[in-house]
Amino acid sequence: MPRASTVATLPPGSTLLLHTDGLVEVPGERLDAGLRRMRRTAASLAREPLDVFCDELLSGLPLARRDDIAIIAVQLPGH
Structure with a gap:
């Protein structure tokens, strides 16, 4: 299957989170509900040090x- 590549510029201090579906x-819940919950939780922690964030x-x-x-989290340096 073909795969797409994307380039994005992230602002200083950003936290990037890559994760598996786990x-x-x-079970029994729509996937979009879990994604919304994870986004809210991650957003509230985004400025924490990376170990605390994870x-x-x-x-x-x-x-x-x-x-x-599995998660991969990267935090860019601030200004």
Whole structure:
């Protein structure tokens, strides 16, 4: 299958989160509900140090614990 590439410029201090579906999927719930919840949680933590961001994100979401979870988080330096 063809894959697309995208380039985006992120502002200083931004946090970029890449994740597998195990972070947002909860059995019996629509995927978009899990994505909205994760976006809200991540946005509230975006200015935290990266270790705090990752720990709080994982502990603050209702994880189904039935799927593997992988996250990659990158935080750009501030101004």
